[in-house]
Amino acid sequence: xxxxxxxxxxxxxxxxxxxxxxxxxxxxxxxxxxxxxxxxxxxxxxxxxxxxxxxxxxxxxxxxxxxxxxxxxxxxxxxxxxxxxxxxxxxxxxxxxxxxxxxxxxxxxxxxxxxxxxxxxxxxxxxxxxxxxxxxxxxxxx
Amino acid sequence: xxxxxxxxxxxxxxxxxxxxxxxxxxxxxxxxxxxxxxxxxxxxxxxxxxxxxxxxxxxxxxxxxxxxxxxxxxxxxxxxxxxxxxxxxxxxxxxxxxxxxxxxxxxxxxxxxxxxxxxxxxxxxxxxxxxxxxxxxxxxxxxxxxxxxxxxxxxxxxxxxxxxxxxxxxxxxxxxxxxxxxxxxxxxxxxxxxxxxxxxxxxxxxxxxxxxxxxxxxxxxxxxxxxxxxxxxxxxxxxxxxxxxxxxxxxxxxxxxxxxxxxxxxxxxxxxxxxxxxxxxxxxxxxxxxxxxxxxxxxxxxxxxxxxxxxxxxxxxxxxxxxxxxxxxxxxxxxxxxxxxxxxxxxxxxxxxxxxxxxxxxxxxxxxxxxxxxxxxxxxxxxxxxxxxxxxxxxxxxxxxxxx
Numbered sequence: 374x375x376x377x378x379x380x381x382x383x384x385x386x387x388x389x390x391x392x393x394x395x396x397x398x399x400x401x402x403x404x405x406x407x408x409x410x411x412x413x414x415x416x417x418x419x420x421x422x423x424x425x426x427x428x429x430x431x432x433x434x435x436x437x438x439x440x441x442x443x444x445x446x447x448x449x450x451x452x453x454x455x456x457x458x459x460x461x462x463x464x465x466x467x468x469x470x471x472x473x474x475x476x477x478x479x480x481x482x483x484x485x486x487x488x489x490x491x492x493x494x495x496x497x498x499x500x501x502x503x504x505x506x507x508x509x510x511x512x513x514x515x
Numbered sequence: 516x517x518x519x520x521x522x523x524x525x526x527x528x529x530x531x532x533x534x535x536x537x538x539x540x541x542x543x544x545x546x547x548x549x550x551x552x553x554x555x556x557x558x559x560x561x562x563x564x565x566x567x568x569x570x571x572x573x574x575x576x577x578x579x580x581x582x583x584x585x586x587x588x589x590x591x592x593x594x595x596x597x598x599x600x601x602x603x604x605x606x607x608x609x610x611x612x613x614x615x616x617x618x619x620x621x622x623x624x625x626x627x628x629x630x631x632x633x634x635x636x637x638x639x640x641x642x643x644x645x646x647x648x649x650x651x652x653x654x655x656x657x658x659x660x661x662x663x664x665x666x667x668x669x670x671x672x673x674x675x676x677x678x679x680x681x682x683x684x685x686x687x688x689x690x691x692x693x694x695x696x697x698x699x700x701x702x703x704x705x706x707x708x709x710x711x712x713x714x715x716x717x718x719x720x721x722x723x724x725x726x727x728x729x730x731x732x733x734x735x736x737x738x739x740x741x742x743x744x745x746x747x748x749x750x751x752x753x754x755x756x757x758x759x760x761x762x763x764x765x766x767x768x769x770x771x772x773x774x775x776x777x778x779x780x781x782x783x784x785x786x787x788x789x790x791x792x793x794x795x796x797x798x799x800x801x802x803x804x805x806x807x808x809x810x811x812x813x814x815x816x817x818x819x820x821x822x823x824x825x826x827x828x829x830x831x832x833x834x835x836x837x838x839x840x841x842x843x844x845x846x847x848x849x850x851x852x853x854x855x856x857x858x859x860x861x862x863x864x865x866x867x868x869x870x871x872x873x874x875x876x877x878x879x880x881x882x883x884x885x886x887x888x889x890x891x892x893x894x895x896x897x898x899x900x901x902x903x904x905x906x907x908x909x910x911x912x913x914x915x916x917x918x919x
Contacts, residue, residue, distance in 0.1 A: 393526060394532050394533050394555075395533075396533070396554070396555050396556075396557055396871075397555075397580070397871065398577045398578060398579055398580040398662075398871045399532065399579055399580035399581050399869060399871050400577075400580020400581070400662055401580065402532070402580070403580060403581065403624065403661065404661070407643065407646075407647075407650075410627075410639070410640055410643035410644060410647075411640055411643070411644040412643075412644060412647045426526075436555075437557065439554065439555060439556060439557055440556075441533075441553055441555075441556060442525070442533060442554050442555075445525055445526060445533070445554075449526055471573060471574055471577050472557050472559075472562070472574075472577070474562060474565070475557045475558035475559060475561070476561060477556045477557045477558035478557050478558065495577075495659075495662055496580060496660070496661050496662065498660065
């Protein structure tokens with residue numbers, strides 16, 4: 374369908390993201406923010422950081438999911454409109470990393486939500502985050 | 516006038532991290548403010564007890580991704596203290612160097628966030644662009660942009676070559692020039708001064724009463740800095756000033772932070788000039804003898820305290836962390852109350868909060884919605900009463916002093 378192709382094209386050109394700290398140490402959050410600033414400037418690709426999950430297409434999660442944040446993470450995800458994607462930024466978000474086994478941590482983001490792409494690194498570099506978003510968008514094409 | 520409560524957080528666009536504030540409003544003014552913490556509680560202190568001393572360095576480094584070097588240095592200092600290790604001088608200088616570079620990156624980051632909170636987006640973009648200069652230097656020296664992994668028990672893991680030192684000096688020239696502009700901005704820019712002056716006031720008396728620390732304390736005219744008062748690493752041999760200000764508001768905190776940047780550059784130059792040759796590490800035992808130690812560190816946000824108790828094995832018996840934000844949070848309600856709702860984001864941002872550092876304790880919330888919080892004595896009393904009801908009576912157990 375031509376309409377579908379246009380919609381997909383539009384989505385790929387302007388993925389809006391919402392950032393959620395599910396219990397991170399701040400490093401990945403800062404790197405997500407750094408990707409928005411002049412050195413990396415993802416806004417030139419149409420990637421925009423939004424405050425509300427209702428406006429966003431991609432949920433960028435950083436950090437292991439703490440027990441306190443588990444239910445909140447689910448709520449945020451449910452508020453997003455379809456189609457929605459989850460990006461796990463950093464080793465902790467991918468697999469709980471160094472915090473694996475801590476009593477307040479229930480694991481990586483994929484223990485709570487379906488994750489579309491994992492970006493490893495402690496913290497994930499801004500270049501890696503951009504690369505992850507681009508790869509996620511490429512997979513939309515198919 | 517009717518009062519109503521606005522909940523802010525745990526997920527909120529103005530906040531980088533999960534924390535929640537409940538603000539009771541009277542018109543536009545904040546009548547009462549409550550902070551709820553614990554969303555970031557991961558259980559790091561307990562996890563430390565099941566890992567070795569070396570593993571704990573990397574775990575504690577990840578308490579906070581901004582002042583990671585502060586936490587790891589503070590921790591290795593306690594271990595070295597208990598083990599009685601004499602750390603080589605060169606290692607101490609390298610620790611101070613990374614510590615100061617970290618302060619530069621943290622303060623520039625804060626300046627950008629503060630600009631963002633007051634709607635000064637250009638300042639956000641400018642200072643974060645300049646921050647990339649120091650991030651490059653940190654990456655050059657340590658191999659990672661954040662979470663440097665430089666410390667080990669008994670020294671540091673990487674040496675600094677003369678070429679790297681030259682690169683640091685080159686970067687300092689750029690940073691110094693930019694910082695002069697920021698100092699001018701904080702002192703002369705009318706819009707910025709009008710926006711920040713008188714906002715989030717915390718007087719000298721209140722600073723001492725609530726035990727605020729770091730730039731919040733120094734902005735109120737209290738000249739206290741661990742680097743000066745209780746020198747660690749190489750700070751005892753460096754010449755620098757403790758920056759204070761008399762504004763005691765958000766403007767004062769801004770001025771203190773930008774001026775501290777200049778002091779940091781001064782210190783980095785001295786470190787590179789005075790750094791002695793020699794080994795960068797001494798051999799540390801795997802098993803640390805029994806003992807306990809406390810170490811203090813002037814993190815970018817204030818005084819960081821680590822406590823360690825060892826029992827002669829290769830794992831610590833207890834690790835306790837008091838992060839600077841926890842000390843500053845006690846005063847935040849005082850800063851917010853009486854102010855406007857519109858000033859809430861910048862007042863919160865002005866203490867440079869780091870909640871991943873702070874979330875060290877949890878509050879018990881019942882499923883029914885009720886909340887209960889125990890202090891140590893209350894919890895003890897509860898446990899004794901509960902067992903008494905089960906038919907286990909420990910006669911002679913004192914409930915508390917002066918009872919039974």
